[in-house]
Amino acid sequence: MTRYIFITGGVVSSLGKGLASAVLGSLLQLRGYKVRLRKLDPYLNVDPGTMSPTQHGEVFVTDDGAETDLDLGHYERFTGVTTKKTDNVTTGRIYSDVLARERKGDYLGATIQVIPHVTDAIKEFVRNDITDEDFVLCEIGGTVGDIESLPFLEAIRQLRNELGSDGSCIVHVTLLPYIHAAGELKTKPTQHSVKELQSVGLQPDILLCRTEQPVPIEQRNKIGQFCNVDGDDVIIAEDASSIYYVPLAYNEQGFDKQICRHFKLDDTKPDLNRWISIANDYENPEGEITIAIVGKYTSLQDSYKSLGEAITHGGIANKLRVKVEWIDSELFETDNDDILAHYLADISGLLVPGGFGKRGSEGKINAIRFARQRHVPFLGICFGMQMAVLESARTLANLPNANSSEFGDGGELLVGLMTEWISANSVEQRTDFDDMGGTMRLGAYQCLIKEESLAHKIYESDKISERHRHRYEVNINYEKILAEAGLYISGLSPDGRLPEIVERKDHPFFIAVQFHPELKSKPFQPHPLFTQFTSAAGKHSRLV
Numbered sequence: 001m002t003r004y005i006f007i008t009g010g011v012v013s014s015l016g017k018g019l020a021s022a023v024l025g026s027l028l029q030l031r032g033y034k035v036r037l038r039k040l041d042p043y044l045n046v047d048p049g050t051m052s053p054t055q056h057g058e059v060f061v062t063d064d065g066a067e068t069d070l071d072l073g074h075y076e077r078f079t080g081v082t083t084k085k086t087d088n089v090t091t092g093r094i095y096s097d098v099l100a101r102e103r104k105g106d107y108l109g110a111t112i113q114v115i116p117h118v119t120d121a122i123k124e125f126v127r128n129d130i131t132d133e134d135f136v137l138c139e140i141g142g143t144v145g146d147i148e149s150l151p152f153l154e155a156i157r158q159l160r161n162e163l164g165s166d167g168s169c170i171v172h173v174t175l176l177p178y179i180h181a182a183g184e185l186k187t188k189p190t191q192h193s194v195k196e197l198q199s200v201g202l203q204p205d206i207l208l209c210r211t212e213q214p215v216p217i218e219q220r221n222k223i224g225q226f227c228n229v230d231g232d233d234v235i236i237a238e239d240a241s242s243i244y245y246v247p248l249a250y251n252e253q254g255f256d257k258q259i260c261r262h263f264k265l266d267d268t269k270p271d272l273n274r275w276i277s278i279a280n281d282y283e284n285p286e287g288e289i290t291i292a293i294v295g296k297y298t299s300l301q302d303s304y305k306s307l308g309e310a311i312t313h314g315g316i317a318n319k320l321r322v323k324v325e326w327i328d329s330e331l332f333e334t335d336n337d338d339i340l341a342h343y344l345a346d347i348s349g350l351l352v353p354g355g356f357g358k359r360g361s362e363g364k365i366n367a368i369r370f371a372r373q374r375h376v377p378f379l380g381i382c383f384g385m386q387m388a389v390l391e392s393a394r395t396l397a398n399l400p401n402a403n404s405s406e407f408g409d410g411g412e413l414l415v416g417l418m419t420e421w422i423s424a425n426s427v428e429q430r431t432d433f434d435d436m437g438g439t440m441r442l443g444a445y446q447c448l449i450k451e452e453s454l455a456h457k458i459y460e461s462d463k464i465s466e467r468h469r470h471r472y473e474v475n476i477n478y479e480k481i482l483a484e485a486g487l488y489i490s491g492l493s494p495d496g497r498l499p500e501i502v503e504r505k506d507h508p509f510f511i512a513v514q515f516h517p518e519l520k521s522k523p524f525q526p527h528p529l530f531t532q533f534t535s536a537a538g539k540h541s542r543l544v
Protein backbone atom coordinates (compact mmCIF):
# COMPACT_ATOMS: atom_id res chain seq x y z
CA MET A 1 0.00 0.00 0.00
CA THR A 2 1.34 3.44 -0.91
CA ARG A 3 0.86 6.13 1.73
CA TYR A 4 0.93 9.83 0.87
CA ILE A 5 2.52 12.51 3.02
CA PHE A 6 1.73 16.09 2.01
CA ILE A 7 4.11 18.76 3.24
CA THR A 8 2.79 22.33 3.33
CA GLY A 9 4.40 25.50 4.60
CA GLY A 10 3.09 28.41 6.62
CA VAL A 11 4.03 31.81 8.08
CA VAL A 12 7.00 32.59 5.81
CA SER A 13 8.90 31.01 2.95
CA SER A 14 12.49 29.70 3.24
CA LEU A 15 11.75 27.50 6.27
CA GLY A 16 13.54 24.58 4.69
CA LYS A 17 10.44 22.63 3.68
CA GLY A 18 12.40 20.96 0.90
CA LEU A 19 15.12 19.88 3.27
CA ALA A 20 12.54 18.69 5.84
CA SER A 21 10.84 16.58 3.15
CA ALA A 22 14.18 15.14 2.03
CA VAL A 23 15.17 14.36 5.62
CA LEU A 24 11.86 12.65 6.36
CA GLY A 25 12.31 10.65 3.16
CA SER A 26 15.73 9.54 4.35
CA LEU A 27 14.49 8.61 7.85
CA LEU A 28 11.66 6.50 6.45
CA GLN A 29 14.08 4.88 4.03
CA LEU A 30 16.43 4.05 6.90
CA ARG A 31 13.48 2.32 8.58
CA GLY A 32 13.35 0.08 5.53
CA TYR A 33 10.60 1.75 3.51
CA LYS A 34 10.70 2.57 -0.18
CA VAL A 35 10.11 6.28 -0.74
CA ARG A 36 9.49 8.69 -3.55
CA LEU A 37 9.56 12.48 -3.26
CA ARG A 38 7.80 14.99 -5.48
CA LYS A 39 7.16 18.70 -5.57
CA LEU A 40 4.14 20.74 -6.66
CA ASP A 41 5.12 24.29 -7.59
CA PRO A 42 2.39 26.92 -7.75
CA TYR A 43 4.07 29.36 -10.17
CA LEU A 44 2.96 29.82 -13.79
CA ASN A 45 6.18 28.95 -15.63
CA VAL A 46 5.87 25.56 -17.28
CA ASP A 47 9.18 24.67 -15.63
CA PRO A 48 11.94 26.71 -13.93
CA GLY A 49 14.22 26.36 -16.99
CA THR A 50 13.56 29.88 -18.26
CA MET A 51 13.85 31.59 -14.86
CA SER A 52 16.94 33.49 -13.80
CA PRO A 53 18.95 31.46 -11.29
CA THR A 54 19.29 34.62 -9.19
CA GLN A 55 15.50 34.69 -8.78
CA HIS A 56 14.58 31.09 -8.35
CA GLY A 57 17.87 29.35 -7.62
CA GLU A 58 19.42 26.50 -9.52
CA VAL A 59 17.58 24.46 -12.11
CA PHE A 60 17.97 20.81 -11.15
CA VAL A 61 18.13 18.48 -14.16
CA THR A 62 16.94 14.89 -13.89
CA ASP A 63 18.36 11.88 -15.74
CA ASP A 64 15.29 11.83 -17.97
CA GLY A 65 15.87 15.43 -19.02
CA ALA A 66 13.42 17.49 -16.94
CA GLU A 67 14.38 20.96 -15.73
CA THR A 68 13.06 21.02 -12.18
CA ASP A 69 13.01 22.82 -8.86
CA LEU A 70 16.18 22.74 -6.76
CA ASP A 71 14.37 20.90 -3.96
CA LEU A 72 14.59 17.77 -6.10
CA GLY A 73 18.35 18.07 -5.56
CA HIS A 74 17.78 17.82 -1.78
CA TYR A 75 15.58 14.78 -2.33
CA GLU A 76 18.27 12.99 -4.33
CA ARG A 77 21.08 14.00 -2.01
CA PHE A 78 19.30 12.73 1.09
CA THR A 79 17.69 9.57 -0.25
CA GLY A 80 19.76 8.62 -3.29
CA VAL A 81 16.47 7.98 -5.13
CA THR A 82 16.86 9.23 -8.70
CA THR A 83 14.17 11.80 -9.42
CA LYS A 84 12.20 11.82 -12.65
CA LYS A 85 10.18 14.12 -14.88
CA THR A 86 7.12 12.86 -13.04
CA ASP A 87 8.37 14.25 -9.72
CA ASN A 88 7.91 17.98 -10.30
CA VAL A 89 4.97 19.89 -11.70
CA THR A 90 4.01 23.56 -11.85
CA THR A 91 0.69 25.33 -12.25
CA GLY A 92 1.96 26.32 -15.70
CA ARG A 93 2.47 22.69 -16.70
CA ILE A 94 -0.91 21.61 -15.31
CA TYR A 95 -2.71 24.37 -17.20
CA SER A 96 -0.82 23.81 -20.43
CA ASP A 97 -1.70 20.08 -20.28
CA VAL A 98 -5.36 20.80 -19.50
CA LEU A 99 -5.54 23.35 -22.32
CA ALA A 100 -3.84 20.98 -24.77
CA ARG A 101 -6.43 18.33 -23.90
CA GLU A 102 -9.22 20.88 -24.33
CA ARG A 103 -7.93 21.75 -27.82
CA LYS A 104 -7.77 18.07 -28.74
CA GLY A 105 -11.40 17.73 -27.78
CA ASP A 106 -10.81 15.42 -24.83
CA TYR A 107 -13.38 17.25 -22.71
CA LEU A 108 -15.82 17.79 -25.58
CA GLY A 109 -19.03 19.38 -24.32
CA ALA A 110 -17.71 20.35 -20.88
CA THR A 111 -16.97 23.79 -19.47
CA ILE A 112 -13.34 23.59 -18.31
CA GLN A 113 -13.02 24.71 -14.69
CA VAL A 114 -10.44 24.78 -11.90
CA ILE A 115 -12.62 22.25 -10.07
CA PRO A 116 -12.75 19.53 -11.32
CA HIS A 117 -10.46 19.76 -14.38
CA VAL A 118 -7.39 21.44 -12.92
CA THR A 119 -7.72 19.66 -9.56
CA ASP A 120 -8.17 16.32 -11.35
CA ALA A 121 -4.96 16.95 -13.33
CA ILE A 122 -3.13 17.71 -10.05
CA LYS A 123 -4.46 14.54 -8.42
CA GLU A 124 -3.46 12.54 -11.47
CA PHE A 125 0.06 13.92 -11.20
CA VAL A 126 0.34 13.08 -7.50
CA ARG A 127 -0.71 9.45 -8.03
CA ASN A 128 0.95 8.86 -11.39
CA ASP A 129 4.02 6.69 -11.99
CA ILE A 130 4.00 4.97 -8.60
CA THR A 131 4.66 1.23 -8.36
CA ASP A 132 5.60 -0.38 -5.08
CA GLU A 133 6.58 2.70 -3.06
CA ASP A 134 5.58 2.60 0.61
CA PHE A 135 5.56 6.37 0.86
CA VAL A 136 5.12 9.26 -1.54
CA LEU A 137 6.18 12.54 0.01
CA CYS A 138 4.64 15.43 -1.79
CA GLU A 139 5.85 18.94 -1.01
CA ILE A 140 3.67 21.91 -1.93
CA GLY A 141 5.72 24.97 -2.85
CA GLY A 142 4.90 28.44 -1.54
CA THR A 143 3.11 29.37 1.66
CA VAL A 144 -0.44 28.56 2.71
CA GLY A 145 -2.60 31.59 1.99
CA ASP A 146 -1.03 32.32 -1.41
CA ILE A 147 -3.67 32.63 -4.14
CA GLU A 148 -1.59 30.41 -6.44
CA SER A 149 -1.54 27.42 -4.12
CA LEU A 150 -5.33 27.15 -3.72
CA PRO A 151 -5.94 24.59 -6.52
CA PHE A 152 -3.17 22.38 -5.07
CA LEU A 153 -4.61 22.53 -1.56
CA GLU A 154 -8.09 21.78 -2.92
CA ALA A 155 -6.70 18.76 -4.80
CA ILE A 156 -5.09 17.55 -1.57
CA ARG A 157 -8.36 18.02 0.31
CA GLN A 158 -10.05 15.78 -2.23
CA LEU A 159 -7.20 13.26 -2.15
CA ARG A 160 -7.47 13.15 1.65
CA ASN A 161 -11.07 12.07 1.30
CA GLU A 162 -10.16 9.42 -1.23
CA LEU A 163 -7.12 8.07 0.66
CA GLY A 164 -8.45 8.43 4.19
CA SER A 165 -6.33 9.25 7.20
CA ASP A 166 -4.72 5.77 7.10
CA GLY A 167 -3.49 6.47 3.61
CA SER A 168 -2.42 10.09 3.99
CA CYS A 169 -0.88 12.54 6.40
CA ILE A 170 -0.39 16.30 6.36
CA VAL A 171 2.77 17.80 7.75
CA HIS A 172 2.65 21.57 8.13
CA VAL A 173 5.98 23.39 8.49
CA THR A 174 5.78 26.67 10.39
CA LEU A 175 7.91 29.20 12.23
CA LEU A 176 8.07 30.01 15.95
CA PRO A 177 9.69 33.44 15.91
CA TYR A 178 11.75 34.48 18.90
CA ILE A 179 11.19 38.07 19.93
CA HIS A 180 14.49 39.14 21.45
CA ALA A 181 13.14 42.31 23.09
CA ALA A 182 10.52 40.28 24.97
CA GLY A 183 12.71 37.19 25.32
CA GLU A 184 9.76 35.07 24.13
CA LEU A 185 8.90 32.52 21.49
CA LYS A 186 5.66 33.34 19.74
CA THR A 187 3.14 30.68 18.76
CA LYS A 188 0.53 33.00 17.26
CA PRO A 189 1.85 32.95 13.65
CA THR A 190 1.68 29.14 13.76
CA GLN A 191 -1.89 29.23 15.07
CA HIS A 192 -2.90 31.63 12.30
CA SER A 193 -1.26 29.61 9.62
CA VAL A 194 -3.01 26.42 10.80
CA LYS A 195 -6.29 28.35 10.76
CA GLU A 196 -5.52 29.34 7.18
CA LEU A 197 -5.01 25.68 6.32
CA GLN A 198 -8.22 24.70 8.12
CA SER A 199 -10.12 27.34 6.14
CA VAL A 200 -9.43 25.36 2.96
CA GLY A 201 -10.56 22.15 4.62
CA LEU A 202 -7.18 20.76 5.68
CA GLN A 203 -6.31 19.75 9.23
CA PRO A 204 -2.58 19.11 9.73
CA ASP A 205 -1.64 15.85 11.45
CA ILE A 206 1.88 16.88 12.34
CA LEU A 207 3.40 20.32 12.85
CA LEU A 208 7.08 20.83 12.23
CA CYS A 209 7.96 24.07 14.02
CA ARG A 210 11.16 25.78 12.98
CA THR A 211 12.81 27.73 15.75
CA GLU A 212 16.10 29.30 16.81
CA GLN A 213 15.51 28.46 20.48
CA PRO A 214 14.58 25.35 22.43
CA VAL A 215 10.84 25.11 23.09
CA PRO A 216 9.58 24.13 26.56
CA ILE A 217 7.13 21.21 26.72
CA GLU A 218 4.25 23.44 27.94
CA GLN A 219 4.65 25.63 24.88
CA ARG A 220 4.63 22.56 22.69
CA ASN A 221 1.42 21.31 24.26
CA LYS A 222 -0.13 24.75 23.95
CA ILE A 223 0.59 24.78 20.21
CA GLY A 224 -0.98 21.34 19.94
CA GLN A 225 -4.08 22.43 21.85
CA PHE A 226 -4.64 25.52 19.72
CA CYS A 227 -3.96 23.73 16.47
CA ASN A 228 -5.94 20.56 17.11
CA VAL A 229 -3.01 18.15 17.18
CA ASP A 230 -1.52 15.96 19.89
CA GLY A 231 1.42 17.57 21.77
CA ASP A 232 3.67 14.70 20.56
CA ASP A 233 2.81 15.64 17.00
CA VAL A 234 4.32 19.08 17.46
CA ILE A 235 7.88 18.47 16.33
CA ILE A 236 10.40 21.07 17.34
CA ALA A 237 12.88 21.70 14.57
CA GLU A 238 15.58 23.86 16.05
CA ASP A 239 18.28 25.36 13.78
CA ALA A 240 21.00 22.74 13.35
CA SER A 241 24.77 23.18 13.10
CA SER A 242 24.74 21.63 9.62
CA ILE A 243 22.21 20.11 7.24
CA TYR A 244 23.87 16.72 7.78
CA TYR A 245 22.86 16.86 11.41
CA VAL A 246 19.18 17.49 10.61
CA PRO A 247 18.23 13.80 10.13
CA LEU A 248 19.63 13.05 13.59
CA ALA A 249 17.90 16.05 15.16
CA TYR A 250 14.50 15.35 13.56
CA ASN A 251 14.70 11.72 14.55
CA GLU A 252 15.51 12.68 18.12
CA GLN A 253 12.48 14.94 18.16
CA GLY A 254 10.32 12.02 17.06
CA PHE A 255 9.42 13.17 13.54
CA ASP A 256 9.63 9.77 11.82
CA LYS A 257 8.26 8.02 14.90
CA GLN A 258 5.11 10.16 14.86
CA ILE A 259 4.69 9.60 11.12
CA CYS A 260 4.80 5.83 11.71
CA ARG A 261 2.38 6.18 14.59
CA HIS A 262 0.00 8.12 12.38
CA PHE A 263 0.02 5.31 9.84
CA LYS A 264 -0.17 2.67 12.61
CA LEU A 265 3.16 1.17 11.57
CA ASP A 266 5.58 -0.59 13.93
CA ASP A 267 8.11 1.74 15.50
CA THR A 268 11.20 0.02 14.07
CA LYS A 269 14.43 1.95 14.70
CA PRO A 270 16.06 3.59 11.70
CA ASP A 271 19.74 2.85 11.17
CA LEU A 272 21.24 6.32 11.54
CA ASN A 273 24.92 5.37 11.19
CA ARG A 274 25.14 6.96 7.76
CA TRP A 275 24.22 10.41 9.10
CA ILE A 276 26.20 10.04 12.31
CA SER A 277 29.37 9.44 10.36
CA ILE A 278 28.72 12.18 7.76
CA ALA A 279 27.83 14.79 10.43
CA ASN A 280 30.90 13.75 12.37
CA ASP A 281 33.29 13.96 9.41
CA TYR A 282 31.81 17.30 8.39
CA GLU A 283 32.15 18.78 11.83
CA ASN A 284 35.67 17.50 12.54
CA PRO A 285 37.80 18.32 9.51
CA GLU A 286 41.58 18.03 9.58
CA GLY A 287 42.22 21.15 7.53
CA GLU A 288 40.58 23.89 5.50
CA ILE A 289 40.85 24.77 1.82
CA THR A 290 39.52 27.73 -0.11
CA ILE A 291 37.87 27.19 -3.45
CA ALA A 292 37.13 30.23 -5.59
CA ILE A 293 33.96 29.90 -7.65
CA VAL A 294 34.09 32.50 -10.38
CA GLY A 295 30.63 32.88 -11.86
CA LYS A 296 27.88 35.25 -12.79
CA TYR A 297 25.10 34.38 -10.35
CA THR A 298 27.12 34.75 -7.16
CA SER A 299 24.57 37.11 -5.54
CA LEU A 300 22.30 34.17 -4.66
CA GLN A 301 24.05 31.03 -3.49
CA ASP A 302 20.98 28.95 -4.27
CA SER A 303 21.89 29.55 -7.95
CA TYR A 304 24.68 27.03 -7.47
CA LYS A 305 23.03 24.87 -4.81
CA SER A 306 24.16 21.44 -6.01
CA LEU A 307 27.62 22.77 -6.76
CA GLY A 308 28.12 24.08 -3.22
CA GLU A 309 26.90 20.75 -1.88
CA ALA A 310 29.10 18.67 -4.18
CA ILE A 311 32.21 20.60 -3.16
CA THR A 312 31.32 20.05 0.49
CA HIS A 313 30.91 16.31 -0.21
CA GLY A 314 34.39 16.30 -1.79
CA GLY A 315 35.68 18.06 1.31
CA ILE A 316 34.05 15.51 3.64
CA ALA A 317 35.66 12.69 1.64
CA ASN A 318 39.08 14.30 2.18
CA LYS A 319 38.42 15.39 5.77
CA LEU A 320 38.73 19.00 4.67
CA ARG A 321 36.46 21.92 5.40
CA VAL A 322 35.86 23.81 2.18
CA LYS A 323 35.53 27.55 2.34
CA VAL A 324 34.01 28.87 -0.85
CA GLU A 325 34.84 32.35 -2.15
CA TRP A 326 32.05 33.35 -4.52
CA ILE A 327 33.56 35.83 -6.96
CA ASP A 328 31.66 37.76 -9.62
CA SER A 329 33.57 37.11 -12.86
CA GLU A 330 33.03 40.69 -14.04
CA LEU A 331 35.67 41.71 -11.50
CA PHE A 332 38.20 39.94 -13.70
CA GLU A 333 37.35 41.72 -16.94
CA THR A 334 40.68 43.46 -16.81
CA ASP A 335 44.17 43.26 -18.32
CA ASN A 336 45.63 43.84 -14.89
CA ASP A 337 46.89 40.55 -13.47
CA ASP A 338 47.40 42.18 -10.07
CA ILE A 339 43.62 42.20 -9.64
CA LEU A 340 43.46 38.48 -10.43
CA ALA A 341 46.36 37.81 -8.08
CA HIS A 342 44.68 39.83 -5.32
CA TYR A 343 41.70 37.46 -5.35
CA LEU A 344 43.26 34.22 -6.55
CA ALA A 345 46.87 34.04 -5.37
CA ASP A 346 46.07 32.22 -2.12
CA ILE A 347 43.22 29.97 -3.18
CA SER A 348 43.49 26.18 -3.13
CA GLY A 349 41.47 25.64 -6.30
CA LEU A 350 39.43 27.42 -8.97
CA LEU A 351 36.02 26.33 -10.15
CA VAL A 352 34.28 27.94 -13.11
CA PRO A 353 30.68 26.70 -13.12
CA GLY A 354 27.88 26.60 -15.69
CA GLY A 355 26.55 29.86 -17.05
CA PHE A 356 24.87 31.64 -19.90
CA GLY A 357 25.61 34.70 -22.04
CA LYS A 358 28.55 36.93 -22.81
CA ARG A 359 28.47 39.09 -19.67
CA GLY A 360 31.29 38.04 -17.37
CA SER A 361 32.72 35.47 -19.82
CA GLU A 362 36.03 37.31 -20.40
CA GLY A 363 36.54 37.41 -16.63
CA LYS A 364 36.12 33.64 -16.48
CA ILE A 365 38.63 33.19 -19.30
CA ASN A 366 41.11 35.39 -17.41
CA ALA A 367 40.63 33.44 -14.20
CA ILE A 368 41.22 30.15 -16.04
CA ARG A 369 44.39 31.52 -17.61
CA PHE A 370 45.61 32.54 -14.16
CA ALA A 371 44.93 29.06 -12.73
CA ARG A 372 46.61 27.39 -15.71
CA GLN A 373 49.72 29.54 -15.54
CA ARG A 374 50.05 29.35 -11.73
CA HIS A 375 49.30 25.62 -11.56
CA VAL A 376 46.22 26.15 -9.37
CA PRO A 377 43.89 23.10 -9.49
CA PHE A 378 41.04 23.87 -11.88
CA LEU A 379 37.64 22.31 -12.48
CA GLY A 380 35.45 23.71 -15.25
CA ILE A 381 31.81 22.80 -15.59
CA CYS A 382 29.76 23.18 -18.77
CA PHE A 383 30.24 26.89 -19.61
CA GLY A 384 33.45 26.59 -17.59
CA MET A 385 34.71 23.95 -20.04
CA GLN A 386 33.76 26.10 -23.03
CA MET A 387 35.69 29.03 -21.54
CA ALA A 388 38.70 26.76 -20.81
CA VAL A 389 38.73 25.79 -24.49
CA LEU A 390 38.61 29.43 -25.58
CA GLU A 391 41.42 30.27 -23.15
CA SER A 392 43.80 27.59 -24.45
CA ALA A 393 42.90 28.40 -28.06
CA ARG A 394 43.45 32.12 -27.62
CA THR A 395 46.60 32.01 -25.52
CA LEU A 396 48.35 28.88 -26.76
CA ALA A 397 46.98 27.97 -30.18
CA ASN A 398 47.45 31.36 -31.74
CA LEU A 399 43.73 31.85 -32.28
CA PRO A 400 43.19 35.25 -30.60
CA ASN A 401 39.67 35.44 -32.05
CA ALA A 402 38.55 32.08 -30.66
CA ASN A 403 34.92 32.50 -29.69
CA SER A 404 31.53 30.93 -28.99
CA SER A 405 28.53 31.55 -31.19
CA GLU A 406 26.63 32.18 -27.94
CA PHE A 407 28.35 35.60 -28.00
CA GLY A 408 27.44 36.45 -31.61
CA ASP A 409 28.86 35.23 -34.89
CA GLY A 410 32.27 36.93 -34.88
CA GLY A 411 35.62 35.19 -34.64
CA GLU A 412 36.81 31.63 -34.88
CA LEU A 413 33.89 29.59 -33.54
CA LEU A 414 35.42 26.82 -31.43
CA VAL A 415 32.14 26.62 -29.52
CA GLY A 416 28.97 26.57 -31.58
CA LEU A 417 25.23 25.99 -31.44
CA MET A 418 24.34 22.32 -31.53
CA THR A 419 21.95 21.68 -34.35
CA GLU A 420 21.76 17.92 -34.19
CA TRP A 421 22.63 15.20 -31.69
CA ILE A 422 21.65 11.68 -30.79
CA SER A 423 19.58 11.17 -27.65
CA ALA A 424 18.47 7.91 -26.03
CA ASN A 425 16.06 6.98 -28.80
CA SER A 426 16.05 9.68 -31.46
CA VAL A 427 18.02 12.28 -33.36
CA GLU A 428 17.36 15.71 -31.84
CA GLN A 429 17.44 18.76 -34.09
CA ARG A 430 17.49 22.46 -33.22
CA THR A 431 17.76 25.79 -35.01
CA ASP A 432 18.46 29.37 -33.94
CA PHE A 433 14.72 30.01 -33.95
CA ASP A 434 13.53 27.35 -31.52
CA ASP A 435 11.70 28.19 -28.27
CA MET A 436 13.99 28.92 -25.32
CA GLY A 437 12.13 26.62 -22.89
CA GLY A 438 12.97 22.90 -22.76
CA THR A 439 15.05 22.81 -25.94
CA MET A 440 18.59 22.38 -24.63
CA ARG A 441 20.53 19.12 -24.66
CA LEU A 442 19.03 17.89 -21.40
CA GLY A 443 19.44 14.90 -19.12
CA ALA A 444 21.73 11.89 -18.98
CA TYR A 445 24.06 11.10 -21.87
CA GLN A 446 26.89 8.62 -22.06
CA CYS A 447 30.50 9.61 -22.42
CA LEU A 448 33.43 7.42 -23.40
CA ILE A 449 36.67 8.12 -21.57
CA LYS A 450 40.12 7.62 -23.06
CA GLU A 451 42.54 5.40 -21.21
CA GLU A 452 45.54 6.95 -19.52
CA SER A 453 43.74 10.22 -18.99
CA LEU A 454 43.16 12.08 -15.74
CA ALA A 455 39.43 11.55 -16.30
CA HIS A 456 40.01 7.78 -16.49
CA LYS A 457 41.98 7.85 -13.26
CA ILE A 458 39.23 9.85 -11.57
CA TYR A 459 36.26 7.78 -12.75
CA GLU A 460 38.10 4.44 -12.88
CA SER A 461 35.90 3.62 -15.84
CA ASP A 462 35.82 4.09 -19.59
CA LYS A 463 32.11 4.66 -19.89
CA ILE A 464 30.10 7.05 -17.73
CA SER A 465 26.70 8.73 -17.78
CA GLU A 466 26.27 12.32 -16.71
CA ARG A 467 23.57 14.98 -16.88
CA HIS A 468 23.61 17.78 -19.41
CA ARG A 469 21.99 21.18 -19.82
CA HIS A 470 23.43 23.28 -22.61
CA ARG A 471 22.83 24.56 -26.10
CA TYR A 472 26.40 25.03 -27.34
CA GLU A 473 29.18 22.50 -27.85
CA VAL A 474 32.93 22.47 -28.48
CA ASN A 475 33.59 21.85 -32.19
CA ILE A 476 35.40 18.50 -32.54
CA ASN A 477 37.11 19.71 -35.72
CA TYR A 478 39.48 21.72 -33.52
CA GLU A 479 40.66 18.62 -31.64
CA LYS A 480 44.13 18.58 -33.21
CA ILE A 481 44.73 22.32 -32.85
CA LEU A 482 43.71 22.15 -29.19
CA ALA A 483 45.95 19.13 -28.58
CA GLU A 484 48.87 21.07 -30.02
CA ALA A 485 48.05 23.75 -27.44
CA GLY A 486 48.19 21.08 -24.70
CA LEU A 487 44.43 20.69 -24.21
CA TYR A 488 43.33 17.08 -24.68
CA ILE A 489 39.84 15.87 -25.31
CA SER A 490 39.69 12.87 -22.99
CA GLY A 491 35.95 12.22 -23.05
CA LEU A 492 33.63 12.05 -26.05
CA SER A 493 30.02 11.19 -26.85
CA PRO A 494 29.74 7.58 -28.06
CA ASP A 495 29.45 8.76 -31.72
CA GLY A 496 32.75 10.63 -31.27
CA ARG A 497 31.26 13.96 -32.30
CA LEU A 498 30.73 15.80 -29.02
CA PRO A 499 33.67 16.62 -26.73
CA GLU A 500 32.65 15.90 -23.13
CA ILE A 501 35.88 16.24 -21.13
CA VAL A 502 39.07 18.24 -21.72
CA GLU A 503 42.24 18.23 -19.63
CA ARG A 504 45.86 19.36 -19.61
CA LYS A 505 48.86 17.14 -18.99
CA ASP A 506 51.22 20.04 -18.19
CA HIS A 507 49.29 20.92 -15.05
CA PRO A 508 48.77 19.13 -11.69
CA PHE A 509 44.97 19.17 -12.00
CA PHE A 510 43.22 20.86 -14.89
CA ILE A 511 40.02 19.25 -16.07
CA ALA A 512 36.77 20.57 -17.48
CA VAL A 513 33.55 18.79 -18.37
CA GLN A 514 30.61 19.63 -20.61
CA PHE A 515 28.12 18.03 -18.19
CA HIS A 516 27.05 18.76 -14.62
CA PRO A 517 28.66 16.25 -12.24
CA GLU A 518 27.42 18.25 -9.23
CA LEU A 519 23.88 17.01 -9.88
CA LYS A 520 24.80 13.45 -8.99
CA SER A 521 26.95 13.95 -5.90
CA LYS A 522 25.60 12.79 -2.54
CA PRO A 523 27.08 13.15 0.93
CA PHE A 524 27.23 9.37 1.27
CA GLN A 525 28.52 8.99 -2.30
CA PRO A 526 30.66 12.03 -3.15
CA HIS A 527 31.20 12.48 -6.87
CA PRO A 528 34.74 11.39 -7.86
CA LEU A 529 35.42 14.62 -9.78
CA PHE A 530 34.77 16.64 -6.62
CA THR A 531 36.65 14.21 -4.37
CA GLN A 532 39.71 14.43 -6.61
CA PHE A 533 39.40 18.18 -7.16
CA THR A 534 39.27 18.88 -3.42
CA SER A 535 42.12 16.45 -2.86
CA ALA A 536 44.22 18.28 -5.48
CA ALA A 537 43.24 21.59 -3.84
CA GLY A 538 44.36 20.18 -0.48
CA LYS A 539 47.71 19.17 -2.00
CA HIS A 540 48.09 22.62 -3.57
CA SER A 541 47.63 24.15 -0.11
CA ARG A 542 49.96 21.47 1.28
CA LEU A 543 47.30 19.99 3.51
CA VAL A 544 47.30 16.42 2.25
Ligand code: GLN
Pocket residue numbers: 353354355356357381382383384406469470471472473
Ligand atom coordinates in the same frame (compact mmCIF):
# COMPACT_ATOMS: atom_id res chain seq x y z
N1 GLN B 1 25.65 28.62 -22.10
C1 GLN B 1 26.30 27.40 -22.40
C2 GLN B 1 25.49 26.55 -23.35
O1 GLN B 1 24.30 26.72 -23.48
C3 GLN B 1 26.61 26.59 -21.16
C4 GLN B 1 25.40 26.19 -20.39
C5 GLN B 1 25.70 25.74 -19.00
O2 GLN B 1 26.74 26.04 -18.45
N2 GLN B 1 24.79 25.02 -18.40
O3 GLN B 1 26.02 25.67 -23.97
